[in-house]
Amino acid sequence: MIRALATALGPAHAAPLRRLLVLTAAAAAAQGLAYALLVPLLYAVLGSRPAGALPWLAAFAAAVAGYGALTWSAQTRAFRLGSDVARALHHRLGEKIIELPLGWFSPARTGQLSRLAGQSVPQLMNVPAHLLRPVVTAAITPAVVAVTLLVVEPRLGAAVAVTVPLLAVVLRAADRAVARADADRHRRADEVAARLVEFAQAQPVLRAYGRTAREHRLLDDALVAQAAADRAMLRHVIPALTGFGFAVRALLGGVLLAGTNLVLGGSLDVPVLLAVLVLTVRLTEPLGTAAEYGAALRLANGRLSTLDDVLTAATLPAPDQPRTPRSAEVVLDDVHFGYDGRPVLAGVSFTLPERGMTALVGPSGAGKSTVARLLARFWDVDAGAIRIGGVDVRQMATADLMSRVAFVFQDVYLFDGTLAGNIRLGRADATDEEVRAAAAAAGLGDLLDRLDDPVGEGGTALSGGQRQRVSIARALLKNAPIVVLDEATAALDPETAAAVQTAVHALARRTTLLVIAHRLETVRAADQILVLRDGVITERGRHDDLVGAGGTYASFWHDRTAAEGWRLVG
Missing domain, CATH: 1.20.1560.10 (ABC transporter type 1, transmembrane domain)
Structure with missing residues (x-):
């Protein structure tokens, strides 16, 4: 003892x-x-x-x-x-x-x-x-x-x-x-x-x-x-x-x-x-x-x-001599991964080009969020490699990797502090004006006069959509060269979602942007759309090409279009 x-x-x-x-x-x-x-x-x-x-x-x-x-x-x-x-x-x-x-x-x-x-x-x-x-x-x-x-x-x-x-x-x-x-x-x-x-x-x-x-x-x-x-x-x-x-x-x-x-x-x-x-x-x-x-x-x-x-829990191995990426291009090369012996990804390969928007879509459970988490190195891949600027993420220092990537995940947690303090989590040395600009770009314009108000533990003083917009504001404020949005507009009303879309398109012009979404309106303007199904990429291309191909993406799109035609009357 x-x-x-x-x-x-x-x-x-x-x-x-x-x-x-x-x-x-x-x-x-x-x-x-x-x-x-x-x-x-x-x-x-x-x-x-x-x-x-x-x-x-x-x-x-x-x-x-x-x-x-x-x-x-x-x-x-x-x-x-x-x-x-x-x-x-x-x-x-x-x-x-x-x-x-x-x-x-x-x-x-x-x-x-x-x-x-x-x-x-x-x-x-x-x-x-x-x-x-x-x-x-x-x-x-x-x-x-x-x-x-x-x-x-x-x-x-x-x-x-x-x-x-x-x-x-x-x-x-x-x-x-x-x-x-x-x-x-x-x-x-x-x-x-x-x-x-x-x-x-x-x-x-x-x-x-x-x-x-x-x-x-x-x-x-x-x-x-x-x-x-x-x-x-x-x-x-x-x-x-x-x-x-x-x-x-x-x-x-x-x-x-x-x-x-x-x-x-x-x-x-x-x-x-x-x-x-x-x-x-x-x-x-x-x-x-x-x-x-x-x-x-x-x-x-x-x-x-x-x-x-x-x-004594095992940590991810750190490189003896960390390497620095030469660009923000992201490459997944024949990536295999599974949870507790259950395979999720089975040979996924694609490239996220710099200053472009890539959308990743697919049915629930296909492994879309897993791809994002592997890029953040929540886990190491079972086989294959993920590279940023030609450098395997396993050869990068953790602090360097985290500084280059900004994430907006489905689950948002806010600390028991002020709204501005939670946004400033994206970059601690940001000025008040930069915080206000990020908040406005993320669709928080109605809260700009409440930046010094407490949000409560877990953000209980805000709605679900507002909490998600705070997470987007963090990512915008961080100004990282790679941004991953995982269902970033899932809890937003149409008006706010449109404002966020504008911010997303601005991000795509200066960052490597990966967007994961079920709302296909979010990914329609993507430079490339990847369809992940059964652990592999089954389709890739632009929106019009994939709709015309009649595959999984076309089926998703037609189902979404049909659903939008429903109206409640009384």
């Missing part, structure tokens, strides 16, 4: 953790030494010459003073290190998050990360601050006392020395029971966290269809499963901890009975028996708390294991 925590903290904080461990062990040894000195002290006090106890009393006082000084120093360091642990783990988690491929993130992972940052890290903070000292004491102090017992009264000492390893076995079994139950409980808690986030975000839809919490089956099932996991944990933990506590107290009772029998038989002096009983009590006391703190440490170890899974 300590080694794993030191690894998770990194070299800068691992050394203070090890120093704390040594200091805590020294304090526990000093405590054990103080207990050991009670034997000659009590023997002298209860003997015929009580004055002979003074040297032992001085030695006992020195041991207690040393224990006090070491404990104070260790505990002070422990509290300070606990704060450092929380800060270091949050920083490492944040640094890892920005290194992970964007395809790693999912709703389930979002719930897991929320629990890691909000619950697991504070629990791990308790390891040095509150758990380390009692656990180390439970291991070292009884060992010192057991050795003293062997010296003072070998017969009883041998009995204790044999019993302590058995107690360790019982404790280990208890810890394993806790670990098994906690692992399942942890998984269930992650599921509940993800479902709660989903439930909160889906309130407009659920209420529109009259769905209540009871009728939201996914959340209800997750909560029931977590409750079952909690009960299972209690069924495993309570018997284990109770059994260990009984075994510890049985050890004390056994020593008392055996010692009394030896005294009655005349082979053991009463002062020695009293000293042995004092030592045994001092031995069993930290052992009695070992189960409780050991279980807490085991739970913390489960949290650390989950954190380690995130910290």
Whole structure:
């Protein structure tokens, strides 16, 4: 556990953790030494010459003073290190998050990360601050006392020395029971966290269809499963901890009975028996708390294991010598890709020319958004290559790739800040005038006097169409040489969509523009249209040519034209 925590903290904080461990062990040894000195002290006090106890009393006082000084120093360091642990783990988690491929993130992972940052890290903070000292004491102090017992009264000492390893076995079994139950409980808690986030975000839809919490089956099932996991944990933990506590107290009772029998038989002096009983009590006391703190440490170890899974998650390989593209032309060369063994793209090849608009259309699930995400290197292709200006995106530095590409995806997230602040995410150093110009070009002219207003968490103060226009404004403000619009006009009203179309055509004259859309009016003026179906490009050309060819695109177009002929009358 300590080694794993030191690894998770990194070299800068691992050394203070090890120093704390040594200091805590020294304090526990000093405590054990103080207990050991009670034997000659009590023997002298209860003997015929009580004055002979003074040297032992001085030695006992020195041991207690040393224990006090070491404990104070260790505990002070422990509290300070606990704060450092929380800060270091949050920083490492944040640094890892920005290194992970964007395809790693999912709703389930979002719930897991929320629990890691909000619950697991504070629990791990308790390891040095509150758990380390009692656990180390439970291991070292009884060992010192057991050795003293062997010296003072070998017969009883041998009995204790044999019993302590058995107690360790019982404790280990208890810890394993806790670990098994906690692992399942942890998984269930992650599921509940993800479902709660989903439930909160889906309130407009659920209420529109009259769905209540009871009728939201996914959340209800997750909560029931977590409750079952909690009960299972209690069924495993309570018997284990109770059994260990009984075994510890049985050890004390056994020593008392055996010692009394030896005294009655005349082979053991009463002062020695009293000293042995004092030592045994001092031995069993930290052992009695070992189960409780050991279980807490085991739970913390489960949290650390989950954190380690995130910290060690595979990142996309970075090039040793990054290359810089010489242009903004994008080429997909025989690209193959799939999710979890399910093929999505099977040999896709096309070119996105500079200063031109390319439209990618096709049925739902054909892999259009996957193409955009591969260009952003959410994942690496399974085979083939994606090149920008002749350079494979895998040979580009991540920061360089992101600086060259601007994206507007279907799912838009706004931060809990001002409207201007969310637009400025496209370029942090943009002036106020540049922000206003981007907002106007994206069809946000009706909100120009509200740029300093808060948008709420997730942009709840704006409509869906307004949030999408903010995302378009970000892309315009970024002024990247490559722009990808994935259903950028899906949630826009016709008037705003027309304004955005004007901005799109302006973009096409100065950028490499890829537009993915189901609304074919958006792509009609494209320089080239690509039809993606069954993982391959089946058609390519301009609008009029593809309509005349009578293929998939023509079918889409005729269906759209027919749908536009419908009118609601009343």
